[in-house]
Amino acid sequence: xxxxxxxxxxxxxxxVLAWASAFVAIRAVGPxxxxxxxxxxxxxxxxxxxxxxxxxxxSWVRPTAREWLLMVVCGVSWFAVYNVxxxxxxxxxxxxxxxMLVNVGPILIALSAGVVLREGFPRPLLTGAGIGFAGAVxxxxxxxxxxPAGAGGPVGALLxxxxxxxxxxxxxxxxxxxxxxxxxxxxxVACVVGAVVTxxxxxxxxxxxxxxxxxxxxxxxxxxxxxxxxxxxTWAYALSRTDAxxxxxxxxxxxxxxVLMAWPVLGELPPPLALLGxxxxxxxxxxxxxxxxxARESRVAAGGVPGPGxxxxxx
Numbered sequence: 001x002x003x004x005x006x007x008x009x010x011x012x013x014x015x016v017l018a019w020a021s022a023f024v025a026i027r028a029v030g031p032x033x034x035x036x037x038x039x040x041x042x043x044x045x046x047x048x049x050x051x052x053x054x055x056x057x058x059s060w061v062r063p064t065a066r067e068w069l070l071m072v073v074c075g076v077s078w079f080a081v082y083n084v085x086x087x088x089x090x091x092x093x094x095x096x097x098x099x100m101l102v103n104v105g106p107i108l109i110a111l112s113a114g115v116v117l118r119e120g121f122p123r124p125l126l127t128g129a130g131i132g133f134a135g136a137v138x139x140x141x142x143x144x145x146x147x148p149a150g151a152g153g154p155v156g157a158l159l160x161x162x163x164x165x166x167x168x169x170x171x172x173x174x175x176x177x178x179x180x181x182x183x184x185x186x187x188x189v190a191c192v193v194g195a196v197v198t199x200x201x202x203x204x205x206x207x208x209x210x211x212x213x214x215x216x217x218x219x220x221x222x223x224x225x226x227x228x229x230x231x232x233x234t235w236a237y238a239l240s241r242t243d244a245x246x247x248x249x250x251x252x253x254x255x256x257x258x259v260l261m262a263w264p265v266l267g268e269l270p271p272p273l274a275l276l277g278x279x280x281x282x283x284x285x286x287x288x289x290x291x292x293x294x295a296r297e298s299r300v301a302a303g304g305v306p307g308p309g310x311x312x313x314x315x
Contacts, residue, residue: 008241011234012250018231020257022223023095024265026087029219033208035087036201038220041208043079043195045224050188050233059182063189067181070173071189078170079194079232085163092156095262099255100136101160105248108168116172124287125246132252132284138277174236175244183236191228252281 030038054060063071090098170190177186209217238247256278 004241008238011238012247015231015235015238016251016253017257018227018234019251020099020254021261022227022231023090023099023254023258024261025219025223025227026090027095027098027262027266029212029216029223030087030090032212032216033220034201034204035084035091036198037204037208038087038223039080039083040195040198040201040205041220042083042223042228043191043198045221046228046232047188047191047195049225049229050184050191053184053229053233054188057182057184060185061181063177063181067177070177071186072193073173074170074177074186075190075193076197077166077173079190080197082163082166082170083194084198085159085166089156089159089163093160095266096255096259098156098160099258101157102163102167103136103252103255104133104161105164105167105251108164112168112172125249128284128287129249130284131287132249132281135277135280135284136252136255138273138280141273171239171244171248175239178236178240183240184233187229187232187236191232249284252284256281 026038033041086098086102089101093101174186174190212220235247259278
């Protein structure tokens with residue numbers, strides 16, 4: 001693996017771990033704020049941290065009109081609507097089930113990127129996506145229940161699917177912008193846009209801050225700093241250097257991690273079926289990232305001579 005490949009893998013790993021922790025944190029602190037207020041608080045904290053990062057980096061690149069539009073689309077869909085929908089879903093579903101349902105997103109991303117971004121449909125990607133999704137389904141069955149509010153069911157499931165759809169829209173809008181603009185800048189603009197869109201819940205956030213405990217407020221700040229500012233930044237960095245479809249499939253690890261994190265924090269014990277689902281998810285991710293030998297490597301292994309300039313490696 002090249003140095004760039006190692007950095008992309010590390011960035012994807014940070015993203016997956018942080019996003020998994022977000023599902024647990026949302027369930028833990030969500031009732032103190034409400035879906036919209038928690039989204040606003042999280043995005044306000046994340047937007048402030050990212051703004052400081054942009055100022056410190058001094059790497060601002062002036063966006064074109066098209067790039068501004070795409071960043072706004074990303075901010076409205078992935079940062080605003082996604083967060084409100086996910087928060088509302090976790091009022092009705094447990095963290096593991098919500099994570100499994102939201103993780104139909106990588107399938108939508110891979111399929112949409114194959115058409116919209118012309119990334120194609122490599123066989124390992126499709127195979128890995130199928131196996132990974134099967135693992136996510138097993139985790140969902142193993143951890144499904146009536147939810148923390150006793151109101152699990154079709155509404156929570158539909159909210160998770162809405163979150164998955166807006167996640168896909170956000171990635172497709174974000175990918176072209178990252179070809180020219182710095183990852184931290186793109187993330188900062190989208191996060192600030194999301195915070196502006198969720199301003200109608202400012203009153204609810206003020207009420208929540210007045211009644212929430214110290215740990216609950218700390219949980220909201222954590223959501224803004226780590227799963228938002230840090231993880232969305234590392235995601236953008238990785239997305240700027242790899243295919244959207246391949247990167248999206250790595251998030252199949254999230255449901256497995258959510259179950260393992262929820263065990264000590266929320267008292268949810270992962271049943272054997274969830275562990276089997278985790279193994280399948282890991283297998284799917286490994287397969288999805290396999291590209292096989294390049295044409296050049298095959299010729300060298302067969303004793304042939306590489307063509308002029310060699311062959312193009314991984315993107």
